Amino acid sequence: MLAAFAVVGVANAQWAPAGDRIKTKWADNIDPDNVLPEYPRPQMTRSDWENLNGLWDYAIRNKGEEQPTTFDGKILVPYPVESSLSGVMKNVSDQQELWYNTTFEVPRKWRGKDLILHFGAVDWKADVFVNDKLVGTHTNGYVPFSFNITPFLQGRGKQKLTVRVWDPTDKGYQARGKQIHNPHGIWYTPVTGIWQTVWMEPVAKTHITNIKTIPNLDDKNWAVTVSVDNAQEGDMVEVAIMDGDQQVAVERATPGTTMLVKIENPKLWSPDSPFLYDMKVSVVNDGKKVDEVGSYTAMRKISKKRDKKGIYRMELNNKPLFQFGPLDQGWWPDGLYTQPSDEALVFDIQKTIDLGYNMIRKHVKVESARWYYYCDKMGMLVWQDMPNSSADKNGDARWEKNTFMGGKDAVRSEESKANYRKEWKEIMDYCMSFPSIVVWVPFNEAWGQFDTESVAKWTKEYDPSRLVNPASGGNHTKADDILDTHEYPNPRMVLYNGEKVNVLGEYGGIGYAIEGHTWVDSKNNWGYSGLKKDADELTEEYRRYADMLKEFIKVAYAGAVYTQTTDVEVEVNGLITYDRKIVKVDENKFKEINQSVINSMNE
Numbered sequence: 001m002l003a004a005f006a007v008v009g010v011a012n013a014q015w016a017p018a019g020d021r022i023k024t025k026w027a028d029n030i031d032p033d034n035v036l037p038e039y040p041r042p043q044m045t046r047s048d049w050e051n052l053n054g055l056w057d058y059a060i061r062n063k064g065e066e067q068p069t070t071f072d073g074k075i076l077v078p079y080p081v082e083s084s085l086s087g088v089m090k091n092v093s094d095q096q097e098l099w100y101n102t103t104f105e106v107p108r109k110w111r112g113k114d115l116i117l118h119f120g121a122v123d124w125k126a127d128v129f130v131n132d133k134l135v136g137t138h139t140n141g142y143v144p145f146s147f148n149i150t151p152f153l154q155g156r157g158k159q160k161l162t163v164r165v166w167d168p169t170d171k172g173y174q175a176r177g178k179q180i181h182n183p184h185g186i187w188y189t190p191v192t193g194i195w196q197t198v199w200m201e202p203v204a205k206t207h208i209t210n211i212k213t214i215p216n217l218d219d220k221n222w223a224v225t226v227s228v229d230n231a232q233e234g235d236m237v238e239v240a241i242m243d244g245d246q247q248v249a250v251e252r253a254t255p256g257t258t259m260l261v262k263i264e265n266p267k268l269w270s271p272d273s274p275f276l277y278d279m280k281v282s283v284v285n286d287g288k289k290v291d292e293v294g295s296y297t298a299m300r301k302i303s304k305k306r307d308k309k310g311i312y313r314m315e316l317n318n319k320p321l322f323q324f325g326p327l328d329q330g331w332w333p334d335g336l337y338t339q340p341s342d343e344a345l346v347f348d349i350q351k352t353i354d355l356g357y358n359m360i361r362k363h364v365k366v367e368s369a370r371w372y373y374y375c376d377k378m379g380m381l382v383w384q385d386m387p388n389s390s391a392d393k394n395g396d397a398r399w400e401k402n403t404f405m406g407g408k409d410a411v412r413s414e415e416s417k418a419n420y421r422k423e424w425k426e427i428m429d430y431c432m433s434f435p436s437i438v439v440w441v442p443f444n445e446a447w448g449q450f451d452t453e454s455v456a457k458w459t460k461e462y463d464p465s466r467l468v469n470p471a472s473g474g475n476h477t478k479a480d481d482i483l484d485t486h487e488y489p490n491p492r493m494v495l496y497n498g499e500k501v502n503v504l505g506e507y508g509g510i511g512y513a514i515e516g517h518t519w520v521d522s523k524n525n526w527g528y529s530g531l532k533k534d535a536d537e538l539t540e541e542y543r544r545y546a547d548m549l550k551e552f553i554k555v556a557y558a559g560a561v562y563t564q565t566t567d568v569e570v571e572v573n574g575l576i577t578y579d580r581k582i583v584k585v586d587e588n589k590f591k592e593i594n595q596s597v598i599n600s601m602n603e
Contacts, residue, residue: 014055014074018089022333022517022579026340030085032076038342040120040197041144042373043433044211044281045294048110049201052161053077056102060090063097063166067132071101077198078120080191083336092192093181094168100194103158113202115153118146120196120368122165123337124174129162140423141167142175142366142387143430144196148229167192170389173416175423177364177387178329185526188329188569191337196368206230207291208237211281213433214465217268217301217317221260226281228255234285241297242278243267255283268317269298269435271358274379276435298376298435302466304481304501304558312501313558313601314467316381316438322601323381323438323559324594325359326352326575327506330367331568333519333578337365345371347580348565349378354587355575356594361472361505361561364388364444366427375436383439383469383561384431386424388448407475409450417450424455428463439467445486446474453479472505488563489529491549496556503559504552508545509573512538512584517577519569527573528563535585542585546593550600558601 015032017023035053039045057071058081079086081098092098106115119126123141127134130152138145153159169190170180180187210227226237239261241249253259267275279295303315313320328348332339339345349371352360359381366387375382412420424442431437440459443449449471456470456479470479473486476495483497484505491507511527512535518525525531532538549560567574575590576583 015076015087017084017334018087019084021084021519023084024332024334024340024344024580026344027085027334030076030340035076036078036197036339036342038370040118040199041369043295043369044208046201046203049199050104050107052102052104052198052200054102056100058088058101059099060092060096061099063095065097067129067162067164068099071099075100077102078194078196079335079338080123080195081193082189082191083332083338084334085338085340091181091190092167094166094171098165098167098193100161100163100165102161104161104200105158106153106156107202108156110202114148114150114205114207116146116201116203117149117161118144118197118199118201119194120144120198121366122163122194122196123191124167124172124176125165126194127164129160129164131160132162139174139419140426141191141195142423143426144369149200163194165193172389173412173419174389175387175420175427176389183569186571188331189336195337204291206232206235206283206285208281208283208293210429211279211293211295211433212429213279213295213297214463215297215299215301215435216260216465217266217299219260219262220264220266220299221262222297222299223258224251224261225258226253226255228283228291231255231283232285235290236284238280238282238284240280242280244278248277252284263299266299269300269376269379270316271379271381274298274377276376296376297433300435302438304467310498311556311558312498314438314501320601321358322553322598323359323383323503324562324598325357325361325381325383326355326562327363327564328352328360329363329564329566329568330365330371331566331578333569339368339371342370344580346374346378348576349374349380351576351583351587352380352565353378354591355585356591356598358598359383359438359559359561360565361385361441363564364447366431369430372431372434372436376434380436382434382437383441384427384437385441385444385472386420386427388420388444407446407449409452409475410446410448412448412450420448420450421455421458424459425462428459432463437466439469439482441469441472441484443471443474446471449474452477456480467501469503469505490545491552491557491560493552493556501558502556503561504549504557505561506563507549507560508542509563509571510538510541510545511571511573513572514577514582514584517579517582518567518572519578522572525567525570525572527571529573531572539585539589542590543593546597549597553597553600560597 058075509528
């Protein structure tokens with residue numbers, strides 16, 4: 001026991017949050033020996049695994065240099081190098097690379113198994129080496145990836161793990177959301193490197209690699225596709241759906257084929273009743289289980305339908321529901337893209353529920369699987385954005401905005417367009433089985449927008465079970481399913497399309513800076529509607545906007561997004577301070593207002 005305390009003491013001595021900016025309350029409880037310890041993949045669980053988060057060596061070197069033999073210090077993985085919680089808080093330019101180095105040992109009980117090394121997300125290009133041998137390369141800063149590293153292991157002692165990362169941020173064409181090298185206004189601090197959990201697990205030679213589950217309420221079944229690596233002749237995949245301890249459905253199919261798992265009298269998922277079914281998924285050969293994982297799913301349907309007035313409404317489970325929620329950027333003052341703890345993820349979602357909303361628009365960011373799991377579990381609808389960027393043929397970032405019909409596409413090279421399509425498909429694949437996600441948003445405000453009808457059509461064909469919002473506040477075309485305009489600060493209607501669902505994709509942004517809880521001096525902050533003097537003035541303005549919104553709901557709007565959940569850097573238009581220490585408004589009053597907005601569509 002004393003030895004364990006000594007090790008912890010050494011780790012703490014090597015790490016402390018960097019900088020002097022505001023932090024969340026969870027930052028005080030960070031243990032460098034136990035960072036984000038929760039299992040990172042709730043939709044495909046195995047009991048045997050090992051978390052590799054913690055203190056690693058790091059070095060920032062010029063692009064193209066050899067692997068460093070000495071390092072600059074310690075970094076706390078998985079917090080990005082620019083963040084306070086990394087313990088580093090340094091910027092990395094597009095002419096530099098970030099190197100990571102650590103060691104690990106393979107537990108004795110895993111011998112005879114294959115070893116899979118997992119990364120939750122690394123922004124942007126990651127080259128992974130084990131014992132100085134290149135295992136593989138991955139690009140896309142928002143999705144998980146893994147490598148089978150069994151052939152690269154040496155002996156039974158310590159194994160060396162090295163990761164080289166290059167991230168051009170706004171100097172490249174890759175998806176990056178709101179990251180920029182010169183943060184200002186609505187553009188925020190860059191995120192470079194590992195920003196989600198790194199972990200490893202032992203698997204059988206034949207093992208499950210992915211589960212895709214799409215509910216079909218009308219036919220009372222789930223379309224389930226289970227991918228298996230190294231499948232053998234005679235292998236079958238079995239999917240059992242569980243309601244508690246009771247098995248309510250079961251089906252078998254060959255690996256990689258789509259099976260329809262039927263159920264009688266399904267329990268439906270909704271914000272009011274977010275019921276989740278457990279799943280047991282296994283590979284069976286000649287009566288013997290070769291591999292087994294746990295999962296979950298839900299039965300729900302998202303669709304559109306005209307009401308009695310001929311207005312298109314969004315429906316959940318074949319019933320009209322006005323979808324109303326905040327723009328959620330998913331940024332943290334101490335961890336940037338990375339939450340300080342699992343409790344912090346729950347906090348943001350729970351406060352959104354407490355404030356009376358039923359939806360979150362996840363804005364130009366893709367979250368860790370645990371965030372979507374909590375949305376699934378807690379009953380929160382999600383509109384999922386693509387974290388767009390754009391680039392001309394020279395690779396320089398170029399952002400354009402035109403909210404009216406006929407706006408120009410961004411200038412993008414063919415390489416850039418191909419990368420967009422690759423990354424968007426990977427993001428959809430990653431998010432596909434989360435029942436909380438009900439709307440795909442390929443473009444935001446014409447940022448990098450190109451070939452809109454083609455992209456929207458592909459998105460709809462690739463996943464016909466959800467609605468597609470082709471360009472939230474962007475250049476609008478005839479593409480399905482939603483026309484989405486942005487109007488600041490108060491709700492208005494400048495466009496209408498009777499053949500689509502019409503939504504107000506962003507509005508509001510009522511600013512209110514609270515001294516001691518801002519990213520910079522409170523006088524240098526801003527909100528879209530200026531800064532209010534107190535919570536009462538903010539509430540009065542919010543209520544006025546809500547009354548305007550209700551009038552538009554009667555004639556057109558089927559959903560709306562208020563900007564925003566929390567303050568982010570110099571933006572103080574959040575309902576919660578950036579450090580999450582103060583909810584700026586009276587939760588009961590806001591819940592009453594928001595529920596009246598949601599219910600107004602059916603009045």
